[in-house]
Amino acid sequence: MTVRQVINPGTLLWRVHPAGLGPAEFESGEARFSPHHEAALVEALVPDPKFTSTGRRVLPRELLEGKVASALRTRTELIVARLPFGADPAGADLEGVSGLAPSGGVGAVPLRNGGGVGAVPPRNGGGVGAVPPQNRVTPPIHGVSWPSERAMPHQMIVLFGHRCPPDALAPDRPIALDDEDGMRWLSGVLAPYRVELSGPAKPGPPLVFINYRTTGGTQEVYWLDDELRRRLGEHAVFRDHRSLRAGREFGPELLRNARGAKVMLAVIGERWDRTFDDRGRRLIDDSSDWVRREVAEALAHGVHVVPVLVGLRPKLDADALPEDIRKLAGLQVLHLRHRSTERDVASLVDQLFDEVPLLARAHAEYAAS
Structure with missing residues (x-):
């Protein structure tokens, strides 16, 4: 069942990106976000973790070099297609998505146009109240969302640059992950996921x-x-x-x-x-x-x-x-x-x-x- 999801203006989204890439810039035409900073960090930094003998996952500090965690706020309403657990966002058919979930933050409801009890019949087949095809407006789809596999039950979102308005995202605050303060914050966030940083600590920012x-x-x-x-x-x-x-x-x-x-x-x-x-x-x-x-x-x-x-x-x-x-x-x-x-x-x-x-x-x- 295909589902649309509305992301309201003012929603805070997190992403991890190279320091040389602007927080609101799209890399290779897309950018990956989450409304939850934990999910954004785990999905970006712990894709294939190594485990210690005590069952903890290890994240080498050198992998944090040049990486930034940024929070951004949406400036406009964005609509994404919600995918089921385990789906490949790269293979999503955005052109086939129809219908619209009601606004109300990050959340979605199933469409009622798939047939069966409670289905809403289309109004474009003629008769009283029919909407001519040329007058029907389909809201654009700006990306896809799906349940995180590594940070359940949180959600991941991919936005596509060519589908989003140029001013859709406003940077809110950046956190450098490769300095002392950033690593201390990151360690606290990842601790519930049994992830620990390994390797020597890098000197913090200069005085x-x-x-x-x-x-x-x-x-x-x-x-x-x-x-x-x-x-x-x-x-x-x-x-x-x-x-x-x-x-x-x-x-x-x-x-x-x-x-x-x-x-x-x-x-x-x-x-x-x-x-x-x-x-x-x-x-x-x-x-x-x-x-x-x-x-x-x-x-x-x-x-x-x-x-x-x-x-x-x-x-x-x-x-x-x-x-x-x-x-x-x-x-x-x-x-x-x-x-x-x-x-x-x-x-x-x-x-x-x-x-x-x-x-x-x-x-x-x-x-x-």
């Missing part, structure tokens, strides 16, 4: 992320990196060329650390917003410019961003900045003189710790360890 442009000199940046690591610890500071590992996809790593840091230092030299491409366009105006993307990611996720002006560099003009980083111009700045020495950089860090107590506390804890 400080250093954002800078390589043109115009980087010696001050290197000294700043060294001084912060001396006071806070090796893994507490992220600077791209030192922190990124060979062979890793750098884009997702940069953005994950930019949004996960407690503090971002935006080191702004004379050419920070005055570097141009071969067509004479400012790099900062290019939405793919990584200096801009890092700052925008940090601002969007509430990171404490501190602009550090180098030399006689004037403050930023908000009207001359792209919308996603315009807030940077209104933030209180620190200054680092041109041709700075290591002592100058140490003084800047002293001032930074005075201005940001979080870092002063972290320094005290590191020094006492």
Whole structure:
């Protein structure tokens, strides 16, 4: 018996996806969700589990690298065809689905057009009240749903990109699964399913992320990196060329650390917003410019961003900045003189710790360890 199911606007759906893929983007034309975060995680991460001698399932930590669990809210009403337990969603015949379950959240009722007692006769065969075929409206089917086999009795949903409105899903909140906080949350969610993480824990997000442009000199940046690591610890500071590992996809790593840091230092030299491409366009105006993307990611996720002006560099003009980083111009700045020495950089860090107590506390804890 074919069943339609209505997903009302405002419904929260969860999915697991690569960090380089947007939460609302479709991979290979489709995306897999569940209204239950447990089901989304188990179906995505524990497809063929290995068991320990105590009967627990093992999830290697390395499989979490670059993965994100995202919650999204539906913006429009979506309709899916409900499949029976064990059905293959890839083989669903969406064109043959007819009828509509009443709205009321994620749920479905059987159609009454399959014949037998209680069947509703079609109204397109002629006679009084018949609806001409050309006037009949069939609501679109946006995907399929079925009972999860690994996280019963929860439900899984596949939405097809070409069938869904472009603004059907709004990202609500992301959780990086490959950092300390994400793994702690994941362990708690998977514990009732007898799943445990194996392998060494990965260092959590950095305390400080250093954002800078390589043109115009980087010696001050290197000294700043060294001084912060001396006071806070090796893994507490992220600077791209030192922190990124060979062979890793750098884009997702940069953005994950930019949004996960407690503090971002935006080191702004004379050419920070005055570097141009071969067509004479400012790099900062290019939405793919990584200096801009890092700052925008940090601002969007509430990171404490501190602009550090180098030399006689004037403050930023908000009207001359792209919308996603315009807030940077209104933030209180620190200054680092041109041709700075290591002592100058140490003084800047002293001032930074005075201005940001979080870092002063972290320094005290590191020094006492």
